[in-house]
Amino acid sequence: MQELFLTSDSTIFSALEKMDQIQRKLLIVVDPLEKFIGLVSIGDIQRAILSSIDLSSSITTITKKDSVIASPIANLHEVKALMLSIRAEYIPVVDEKGKILEIHYWENLMLDVKRKGDINQTAKGVIMAGGKGTRMRPISDVIPKPLMPINGHSFIEEILFKFEQFGITSSFISLGHESDLIKFYLSKKELRHDIKFLVEQKPLGTAGALSLIDKAGTDTLVLMNCDIIVDVDIQELIEFHKTNNNTITVVSAIYKEQSSYGEFEVDNKGRIIKVKEKSSKFLKINTGMYVIESSVIDNLEYNTHIDITTLITSLIHAEHRIGIFPVSEGQWRDYGTLDKYLFQTKST
Numbered sequence: 001m002q003e004l005f006l007t008s009d010s011t012i013f014s015a016l017e018k019m020d021q022i023q024r025k026l027l028i029v030v031d032p033l034e035k036f037i038g039l040v041s042i043g044d045i046q047r048a049i050l051s052s053i054d055l056s057s058s059i060t061t062i063t064k065k066d067s068v069i070a071s072p073i074a075n076l077h078e079v080k081a082l083m084l085s086i087r088a089e090y091i092p093v094v095d096e097k098g099k100i101l102e103i104h105y106w107e108n109l110m111l112d113v114k115r116k117g118d119i120n121q122t123a124k125g126v127i128m129a130g131g132k133g134t135r136m137r138p139i140s141d142v143i144p145k146p147l148m149p150i151n152g153h154s155f156i157e158e159i160l161f162k163f164e165q166f167g168i169t170s171s172f173i174s175l176g177h178e179s180d181l182i183k184f185y186l187s188k189k190e191l192r193h194d195i196k197f198l199v200e201q202k203p204l205g206t207a208g209a210l211s212l213i214d215k216a217g218t219d220t221l222v223l224m225n226c227d228i229i230v231d232v233d234i235q236e237l238i239e240f241h242k243t244n245n246n247t248i249t250v251v252s253a254i255y256k257e258q259s260s261y262g263e264f265e266v267d268n269k270g271r272i273i274k275v276k277e278k279s280s281k282f283l284k285i286n287t288g289m290y291v292i293e294s295s296v297i298d299n300l301e302y303n304t305h306i307d308i309t310t311l312i313t314s315l316i317h318a319e320h321r322i323g324i325f326p327v328s329e330g331q332w333r334d335y336g337t338l339d340k341y342l343f344q345t346k347s348t
Contacts, residue, residue: 004022006028012048021330025041037098038063056280124220127171129174166233175198204304205307215297222238223289223292232327247292247320250287250322254328288336
């Protein structure tokens with residue numbers, strides 16, 4: 001039970017790190033005597049990031065003081081009804097003095113009941129796999145990067161399985177280098193997926209292949225580069241994208257950059273007014289995963305090279321709504337270079 005506890009002197013960023021460590025999206029904030037203060041969810045942290053709240057702030061700044069908890073006198077039927085009403089990952093039982101007596105977990109009480117409703121997914125996947133994989137040499141000289149092994153199968157299969165987990169069973173795959181070999185490989189696999197290939201006759205950048213997609217019957221696209229894996233609930237991601245009326249939503253990892261140097265803050269006369277010893281700042285890193293409305297295709301010139309950053313910049317200038325969906329650094333695994341690939345595959 002204590003693994004779910006986060007002390008009130010913790011920072012928002014440390015809560016994000018703890019969620020990674022214990023693979024939970026809900027934490028219990030407690031005082032030094034482990035008395036209940038409130039709950040904090042991954043959604044609370046995401047809202048804090050989107051509101052530009054400093055992640056080094058105390059977790060109590062975003063803790064829900066009116067959190068849903070169960071009374072010690074509540075029976076299991078009442079707890080289940082409460083849990084079902086808010087689809088909670090778990091519900092703590094707390095007495096009138098704030099002592100946490102036990103935790104009721106969804107997986108123990110609800111058994112076969114899904115925490116989330118059935119997925120009615122109309123989105124389609126896009127896997128960008130047209131590059132030569134030069135940063136993966138010498139391995140990519142032998143096997144194309146999209147077919148390099150991860151978790152017992154290829155990158156492409158890993159991403160397709162991820163899509164299928166959240167109801168996406170139709171995808172586009174952009175191909176360029178070794179396209180015939182990749183097609184042959186996938187043809188020998190028993191995939192439960194409708195795949196359409198976008199073959200680049202010339203390099204089209206990180207977004208140009210989108211211009212090859214037939215918009216007919218296409219609503220929303222979930223795009224992933226073929227050398228990254230993001231452990232994100234794609235259903236939640238799409239709901240976030242739709243709710244915010246974004247044209248593009250970028251999945252962004254929160255990265256803590258620690259300075260190894262002391263810094264000075266000075267006034268307009270050059271006098272030191274504050275010393276910061278080895279300060280840190282939080283960066284929003286582009287993971288290489290996006291949700292994109294198919295209307296974006298209208299902004300692309302057919303079969304023409306363009307990178308995703310250029311596309312996003314042009315859409316911002318045209319006053320389209322571009323948003324981010326924040327995830328923790330631990331949810332993002334980048335395999336884009338040989339060193340990163342060897343490190344990630346060794347650690348999994």
